[in-house]
Amino acid sequence: MLDGLFDGLLSLPVIAGFASMLGFAGAIAMGTAGVGVAGATAVGLPAGVATGWLTYRFGRALMSDRSGAAPRGDDLIGAPGSVVTAIPTDGYGEVLVRLAGQPVKFAARSHVPLARGAEVWVEQVLSHSAVSVRLVER
Incomplete structure (x- = not known):
């Protein structure tokens, strides 16, 4: 009633x-x-x-405010980041990426080994917690 x-x-x-x-x-x-x-x-x-x-x-x-949509995995592609834990060619390391303005740490793979502190771009989302990155060349 x-x-x-x-x-x-x-x-x-x-x-x-x-x-x-x-x-x-x-x-x-x-x-x-x-x-x-x-x-x-x-x-x-x-x-x-x-x-x-x-x-x-x-x-x-x-x-009722719907202005802030939750970020999706596709929003990560092209996002800049930096290597936190060195990434070997045959395993995972860690990168820190800014997602919706917040720093988020992801497990990361790369085709080439990357040292700690290297600047990277996210090229592919592998899972909710892992990405594939490539080195930013200047």
Whole structure:
């Protein structure tokens, strides 16, 4: 019957915002104006409701934001990086690549051996945690 009516309104952030502002505003009213418990509640209740409502609205806005799509494996191809652990021709080393602005370490293979600190480009994604790289030639 009430399915979805209170969806998000009774979330932890909304309840915490309401309770916190109710207490803070009430304590400020008691301390500065010298009102009693009833007066503190009369001041704190609207402040708590307003804070809970704002928290609810901000939460909905953040949850409905779809501007940042999760990066895919194809987004790695052509990304610059640097060798962290030397890469032999017959095994794996490690590279540090910037993916969506964040440094991410991947296991890496190369057709030629690469020393630590070498600048590389990702040429192929082998798996979720491994890439094939080539040396940046300048």
